[in-house]
Amino acid sequence: MxxxxxxxxxxxxxxxxxxxxxxxxxxxxxxxxxxxxxxxxxxxxxxxxxxxxxxxxxxxxxxxxxxxxxxxxxxxxxxxxxxxxxxxxxxxxxxxxxxxxxxxxxxxxxxxxxxxxxxxxxxxxxxxxxxxxxxxxxxxxxxxxxxxxxxxxxxxxxxxxxxxxxxxxxxxxxxxxxxGCYATSIILALAPFIQAGLVDLDHGIICDAKSGVSGAGKAPTSKTHFMYAADNLSAYAVFGHRHTGELLEQLHITSDQIQFTPHLLPIPRGILSTIYVRLKNKIESATITEVLHDFYQHSPLVRLRSTPHLPEIQHVVRTNFCDLGFALAPDGKRLILVSCLDNLLKGxxxxxxxxxxxxxxxxxxxxxx
Amino acid sequence: MxxxxxxxxxxxxxxxxxxxxxxxxxxxxxxxxxxxxxxxxxxxxxxxxxxxxxxxxxxxxxxxxxxxxxxxxxxxxxxxxxxxxxxxxxxxxxxxxxxxxxxxxxxxxxxxxxxxxxxxxxxxxxxxxxxxxxxxxxxxxxxxxxxxxxxxxxxxxxxxxxxxxxxxxxxxxxxxxxxGCYATSIILALAPFIQAGLVDLDHGIICDAKSGVSGAGKAPTSKTHFMYAADNLSAYAVFGHRHTGELLEQLHITSDQIQFTPHLLPIPRGILSTIYVRLKNKIESATITEVLHDFYQHSPLVRLRSTPHLPEIQHVVRTNFCDLGFALAPDGKRLILVSCLDNLLKGxxxxxxxxxxxxxxxxxxxxxx
Amino acid sequence: MxxxxxxxxxxxxxxxxxxxxxxxxxxxxxxxxxxxxxxxxxxxxxxxxxxxxxxxxxxxxxxxxxxxxxxxxxxxxxxxxxxxxxxxxxxxxxxxxxxxxxxxxxxxxxxxxxxxxxxxxxxxxxxxxxxxxxxxxxxxxxxxxxxxxxxxxxxxxxxxxxxxxxxxxxxxxxxxxxxGCYATSIILALAPFIQAGLVDLDHGIICDAKSGVSGAGKAPTSKTHFMYAADNLSAYAVFGHRHTGELLEQLHITSDQIQFTPHLLPIPRGILSTIYVRLKNKIESATITEVLHDFYQHSPLVRLRSTPHLPEIQHVVRTNFCDLGFALAPDGKRLILVSCLDNLLKGxxxxxxxxxxxxxxxxxxxxxx
Amino acid sequence: MxxxxxxxxxxxxxxxxxxxxxxxxxxxxxxxxxxxxxxxxxxxxxxxxxxxxxxxxxxxxxxxxxxxxxxxxxxxxxxxxxxxxxxxxxxxxxxxxxxxxxxxxxxxxxxxxxxxxxxxxxxxxxxxxxxxxxxxxxxxxxxxxxxxxxxxxxxxxxxxxxxxxxxxxxxxxxxxxxxGCYATSIILALAPFIQAGLVDLDHGIICDAKSGVSGAGKAPTSKTHFMYAADNLSAYAVFGHRHTGELLEQLHITSDQIQFTPHLLPIPRGILSTIYVRLKNKIESATITEVLHDFYQHSPLVRLRSTPHLPEIQHVVRTNFCDLGFALAPDGKRLILVSCLDNLLKGxxxxxxxxxxxxxxxxxxxxxx
CATH class of the missing domain: 3.40.50.720 (NAD(P)-binding Rossmann-like Domain)
Known part of the structure; x- marks a missing residue:
């Protein structure tokens, strides 16, 4: 970083x-x-x-x-x-x-x-x-x-x-x-906070990510069949997705410090990652905003959503943006980051x-x- | 019949x-x-x-x-x-x-x-x-x-x-x-009127039918891929669908007298057939209702929708019913029949x-x- | 409990x-x-x-x-x-x-x-x-x-x-x-483990839950509009969903010990909750299975999915079951529970x-x- | 014209x-x-x-x-x-x-x-x-x-x-x-053939059209509710859609000569119109292609799909094109035109x-x- x-x-x-x-x-x-x-x-x-x-x-x-x-x-x-x-x-x-x-x-x-x-x-x-x-x-x-x-x-x-x-x-x-598409969405959300030393890494970071079907590629398989994916949601590759390595290397963390669970969404494209972070110290919401703003002030393809708005898949589909937003618990220590992008474009x-x-x-x- | x-x-x-x-x-x-x-x-x-x-x-x-x-x-x-x-x-x-x-x-x-x-x-x-x-x-x-x-x-x-x-x-x-699933939906709509001798067969009947993806079977193919079917609609097998023969034999008509065009809907299950019929003579809406009612009075799995309501796929999905309804042009000669069923159940x-x-x-x- | x-x-x-x-x-x-x-x-x-x-x-x-x-x-x-x-x-x-x-x-x-x-x-x-x-x-x-x-x-x-x-x-x-529908899915997943005293409550439990649109009720609103919900995913009511109180009372925990984040899925019905738990002590996968089996052996409407299978929404939609499954990290301490049900039926x-x-x-x- | x-x-x-x-x-x-x-x-x-x-x-x-x-x-x-x-x-x-x-x-x-x-x-x-x-x-x-x-x-x-x-x-x-969006899709398909005098107008033209939900506007109503539109298909405004007048005036035909039946598709955007035409005389497929090509040779936003390919909604969504294609019955007299566009763009x-x-x-x- x-x-x-x-x-x-x-x-x-x-x-x-x-x-x-x-x-x-x-x-x-x-x-x-x-x-x-x-x-x-x-x-x-x-x-x-x-x-x-x-x-x-x-x-x-x-x-x-x-x-x-x-x-x-x-x-x-x-x-x-x-x-x-x-x-x-x-x-x-x-x-x-x-x-x-x-x-x-x-x-x-x-x-x-x-x-x-x-x-x-x-x-x-x-x-x-x-x-x-x-x-x-x-x-x-x-x-x-x-x-x-x-x-x-x-x-x-x-x-x-x-x-x-x-x-x-x-x-x-x-x-x-x-x-990787998942990796991009997660790294862009976490990097500002890990680099700033704000994250309690040993507590463990949870990345609950959801992706549209195009991420699974064009080959027809039982998992990309319309009847499997439509009206469904399923977790997969739990504790074993191949994008995990990218998270470890780019964020300089260990596999004990992060859990990444991908899910298959019944939509063609788009990823939303909900990321649960424990901060080392109590922090104000304004500080979170500032950290993001400073990190991305020269990044034209990262959009920050203002609290209480959170990124949604529909806002990034068919765009080259990654949208970031967050919610902070009243205790000022439990931070939820939400990151969205189009897996075929920014991803x-x-x-x-x-x-x-x-x-x-x-x-x-x-x-x- | x-x-x-x-x-x-x-x-x-x-x-x-x-x-x-x-x-x-x-x-x-x-x-x-x-x-x-x-x-x-x-x-x-x-x-x-x-x-x-x-x-x-x-x-x-x-x-x-x-x-x-x-x-x-x-x-x-x-x-x-x-x-x-x-x-x-x-x-x-x-x-x-x-x-x-x-x-x-x-x-x-x-x-x-x-x-x-x-x-x-x-x-x-x-x-x-x-x-x-x-x-x-x-x-x-x-x-x-x-x-x-x-x-x-x-x-x-x-x-x-x-x-x-x-x-x-x-x-x-x-x-x-x-x-066949398509055939069932079309035959049940047309049989009462053809049997009653009301249809101008030589004018030609148009069956514009739409089916969910389960009709295409469980084998993963490029056409059953979620990315193909979702958010899409496509006509296929125009002038050549294999259910056509069932229509001819069951309705005692010739291939010149009917056109059947199937479409692939971006939904798991359900068929809706919109059927365009020219009547031999001007007729009242009440007569159409009567024809249907007489034909299906002892059929517990055929439901007649009262004008102006028309069948919709959501009402038959996961049921064993075929729903029938109609709209009649002010001229009393152009009749539209709408027929819905669940292709895996009644179909x-x-x-x-x-x-x-x-x-x-x-x-x-x-x-x- | x-x-x-x-x-x-x-x-x-x-x-x-x-x-x-x-x-x-x-x-x-x-x-x-x-x-x-x-x-x-x-x-x-x-x-x-x-x-x-x-x-x-x-x-x-x-x-x-x-x-x-x-x-x-x-x-x-x-x-x-x-x-x-x-x-x-x-x-x-x-x-x-x-x-x-x-x-x-x-x-x-x-x-x-x-x-x-x-x-x-x-x-x-x-x-x-x-x-x-x-x-x-x-x-x-x-x-x-x-x-x-x-x-x-x-x-x-x-x-x-x-x-x-x-x-x-x-x-x-x-x-x-x-x-409540969300509450049912989360309580049924967590109760066996909390009652057995296996969960490190102070570490904090993360419940990342996703629900179909029927959970939002029949009143037409901007959030239940097809154009909003379709092809989308959004988190909402973060740190403030009204089902949280049910979790606290039924699981005998405090609001510091659990985070519940609901998301709106682009499907009509079904809930999938992905629940992240830290166990007090290293545990074998077989023990997890046993805890679930013992707790639900007399519960005909809870189905346990065998590892490595996890519950999926399509398997519970239009049924009255709650399906439960899990994945355990190699360290034996990080447990992911997955819980699915039909929000209008079991929910x-x-x-x-x-x-x-x-x-x-x-x-x-x-x-x- | x-x-x-x-x-x-x-x-x-x-x-x-x-x-x-x-x-x-x-x-x-x-x-x-x-x-x-x-x-x-x-x-x-x-x-x-x-x-x-x-x-x-x-x-x-x-x-x-x-x-x-x-x-x-x-x-x-x-x-x-x-x-x-x-x-x-x-x-x-x-x-x-x-x-x-x-x-x-x-x-x-x-x-x-x-x-x-x-x-x-x-x-x-x-x-x-x-x-x-x-x-x-x-x-x-x-x-x-x-x-x-x-x-x-x-x-x-x-x-x-x-x-x-x-x-x-x-x-x-x-x-x-x-x-209007429907009108555009239908007029662009029919105009070349009606202008060339090839269509048996008195036989009657059938336009079976299907549109995504955005055509119904942004106001939340019972018909734009996700639970109504999703996994559904329904015909509406049969014999009474307000775009019909545009067809009559632009194609110089009477209301007896055309039937237009719109359907609501469970997708955000896109229209597919399947149009059934009886030709005055037997015609070769190559002639149909020629008529279309001549009419649209200077139209950069109309794409002609070569037989046997037909337009599909997924190919026009998020584009400003109208795609046209056709299938001709072996008798050379029954012509099916298929027209697709994005209702919010070309429509x-x-x-x-x-x-x-x-x-x-x-x-x-x-x-x-």
Missing amino acids: ANTATTNVLEQPASRTTAPRTAIAGIGGYAGGELARLLLHHPRFRETAPTFLGRAGESDTTVKLHLEDIHPQLAVAGNQTHEILPFTWERIVDAGTEVLFLATPHEQSREWVPEAIERGIKVIDLSGAWRLQHSSNRVVYKLTDANTEQAALLQSEAVYGCPELHRDKIRNARLVANP ASGQAVQNLNLMCGWKEEEGLL | ANTATTNVLEQPASRTTAPRTAIAGIGGYAGGELARLLLHHPRFRETAPTFLGRAGESDTTVKLHLEDIHPQLAVAGNQTHEILPFTWERIVDAGTEVLFLATPHEQSREWVPEAIERGIKVIDLSGAWRLQHSSNRVVYKLTDANTEQAALLQSEAVYGCPELHRDKIRNARLVANP ASGQAVQNLNLMCGWKEEEGLL | ANTATTNVLEQPASRTTAPRTAIAGIGGYAGGELARLLLHHPRFRETAPTFLGRAGESDTTVKLHLEDIHPQLAVAGNQTHEILPFTWERIVDAGTEVLFLATPHEQSREWVPEAIERGIKVIDLSGAWRLQHSSNRVVYKLTDANTEQAALLQSEAVYGCPELHRDKIRNARLVANP ASGQAVQNLNLMCGWKEEEGLL | ANTATTNVLEQPASRTTAPRTAIAGIGGYAGGELARLLLHHPRFRETAPTFLGRAGESDTTVKLHLEDIHPQLAVAGNQTHEILPFTWERIVDAGTEVLFLATPHEQSREWVPEAIERGIKVIDLSGAWRLQHSSNRVVYKLTDANTEQAALLQSEAVYGCPELHRDKIRNARLVANP ASGQAVQNLNLMCGWKEEEGLL
Whole structure:
């Protein structure tokens, strides 16, 4: 948590005048589709559309596939949209790709990132493959490295793509590991208070989080069946969700100090995290407001809701914002933080574009408001 | 359409005093689960629970599977529920099965029914395998018969299990082909008017039908994915839905005389059919009411909604009723019929139990109100 | 928490052979509708339907209102359903009412209960008016008593209608205060562990609860508008929900020892409570199972889900069960309890009928399975 | 239906170089909120935000209301959003308003429009007050005019704001009557075929339309209650919906020639209209495609879906497109048109901005893709 007001505003590197050539691999999924939408509407990318790549082998040369075939909402009137090409390094290199987005499975990202970096291509990886520095936090991922040593080096260089915490590092990164959706919502809520030393960590933090179904991905399974998810609510992965490691590393806490319980909501998109914190000392409500305000005064994509209002999912869906709010018990020690975001935007593709903006020296919110 | 008030009330065969031994094959699906629920709560089956059978090979002998493992909502406090056994003829015979419910795929039903009948077991088949007398109407089904001649004989004997039209035949049937959900909703709305000769058939009937997702079955597919179905509406199988044949045969009309367009609703269960009819002659609203009332006066599971009220899905969901209502244009010739039912109950398992009741000589609504 | 296995099974008072005459006031709301449905299908009430009463003045004598006019799903084929009468004491007395259900606003219940009791009529009150012994817990209710002394006496006599805790008292009660929906879900989860002395109360219990929209009542408001609730999730009444008092009194804890945060789910019915408990000592998972099993072995309407399965809303909706499950952290000290029920059934009308059954000396689950 | 390719591309009036000063009255509703969002993100309005006006008396001077107070999703980080002012002509004039959007009730629009025009302010009215030339089609509206003669003159001058039909008139209009949402979806589907003389009008056209709940407005009513709309589908206003008049006037047909049946879908936004047409002569599928393509080749906000694909609500929600598709019966005479749009965008506010763009001489799709 290197965030301070000063690092946030200083050291702005020279802004690129032309947009980089980008490519999106894994265009078929929800995150891929949102990335396509964001970049096609981004003012800097009016004339340089990304290259759209399916997963390796997802398309073949006999049938041409276009963006609208997989994401009909992105169709334009009158003409076919951009072609989707099967993933090959040759295509990526031929297109002059400078930044590659990977909206691919963890294993795939673990395999492709080293090659991309070696070829001089920067990567923003939306999978969980490169988010965790400590392998002990990676036990829930099945990851195999062709070259373990090289992978370890690359891992240590990877920047966790949470702009509100790591703006400067992101600006100069070759490899950005875009955060998990749940993790983003929880880290943004807790970081200001943990950094300020206000939280009684040993008491234990409870994160009761709820997410819409898009977080479970596009593959049809028994859990993403409409009949399972609709009119239902269920807890899952209790004491074992793979985003937990991100919380530990980014908040510098131990697994004893936090409990994270995800639930599946019967809605397409959106996350609401209700976070229960015990403060070390009695505190005024105004102080809580101040801590949040100071921490996020230079963060255009974090909105603070004024007490007694609390964030709600409907206010963030289809936006790139994370909304934060809180309620403080009369005793001044029991604090409830509520954090909302759209899991496909600020929790995935929106944050990826925010990172791209930083890497280009542009305003981080460009194309995202 | 042999329905007349007299045939509906007369010829009641002797009522069974003891419940027959029943078995349900295909217990894993939605229809199977609802059948189990209905029979377990049926007053006649308090002491003779059905035998629950998975599809062949769905379970094995090493792990015992119980009803609650697949349908947790059917769990009881304290004890395990009934065991689910893999389908074998031996088990069915050993259990003394007299009536077999098949909630199985069309192909499977086409294969199993002849053997069941041969073994002296009556069948209520919830698939589409035996509903259609004319093979030309069966083109959308992939059906193969081991013994074509035997199959043709059996087909001609099969009774279409719509009690409101075929009560008497059902009472004495060996093989009941339980109607399709869409077909039930449309046939019950149209039959009174077509039978009364009021409909200008050559003008063409439009059936614009909308169904909840459970109608698409339990298998996870891209169309049953929550992200596809939620907040969406889509037409499908336009000019080619497999229930069309049932409409033609049961209403004695041709494919030129009816258009049936199904839509997928973002709800778990329920069908609403909006049916547009041109009458031969100008008619009064009171006559429409009378036609419906006469036709359904002895039908305890058809409810008529009084003008200006129209049926709504919420009123029939989780009930075994079909609700009917109508609106008549000021010209007295353009009639709109609205028909609602729960596709898993009156459109499937509830109707199957209604048929069972008739076959046992009981009141058709027993255990269904 | 007087629950012990012995008191639960002993002292069964003589069972009534005939059903009592009942009346339901407040038939127009969701709880009233569900009560009507349950009693009309209850095997003991086949021949003695309840008297259905609107709120005072809800109907007038010029237009006769029937059950189906307000609750169309309760319509029967062919005939009008039961008439709804405006509430008057004369009607209640004339009908020979022995048990009066009040599904009315708090204020109304506070006013009517003393008069009913005075007239020798037992009451099962579904409002929050009589649930709390300590007036300090009642601050969120606006209640005015005509006769304060009489009200205080009656209050001290009122039995909190949670059968799993107070079976014996309920059997002999004149006034049963039917529990709140959230409170039921939380009390049933926590009582076994608090009674067994396993919970570190001073650490604080977190109850993160989520409820469907029917819990907010039938009055159209900006919060029950489809556009507000659909695709949304919001926390509300943080640190101030009126069910908190029930938790304190029934679990014998203080407001410092529990935090209860309700959320509004975008579904019609169902509650899921995720409850975070710190245990005093390290414990085995098997012990947790045993505690639950012992506590609920004689409770037919509480279902225990075996680890690693957890309760889900879809399994309890439209049932009268409360489902309980848990997950225990590897450290054996952090326990998560998950509790689900249908807020209109086990959380309201189903529990009211369960209480009626006890008051009549019948099996508590009669008509509820 | 003056639409021809030539009028669509020629006669482009001189484009404004500066954006006009605009004001939005009725900012509190759904349409008002979407208008605000669209204009705040419109590239031409970066520096000239609209004036936001509540309904008359909706706000007072003691409490300042901001956009985010009513539409929290429009909040920005760090600062308060634009102030909402109570509607007064003084404010409108002081702000130098050149174009006034009215997202107000019919009655209100009928009253305010003459005054605005008299003050030299152009109006885009989103209500139904000025859409219909023939008073016989206006019977379902309660409209009173202060000056009947003036109102009649103004009415005859009002342009029906369907750009795909009336581009040229809109460019020069003082008063644009923005079309109804249902009407837009149906008119855009039918116009090409009726204008081409292909439709057997006397056979009768059936429009079975389905809309999300936002179409019913923001006022909480029993029909917009979540418990009413969720998991439900209902037909309403059969043979009497107020959009019918727009169909008659814009398509030059009589009420005998069309039936329009709206249904309430359990989703927040989106309309799907299934339209059944009998063609005069047998026709090839390719001809249908050609008719649509020719009609819409210069319409950037109408997307044609290629057979066998049909429009779906999820593809148009949150876009400003109307999607059109069709299925043709094997007989070549029975045509089904499917039309989808977002009722708040192409069916209301998006179309209003499209009209503004035309009035300013800009590309009609500017700020809408």
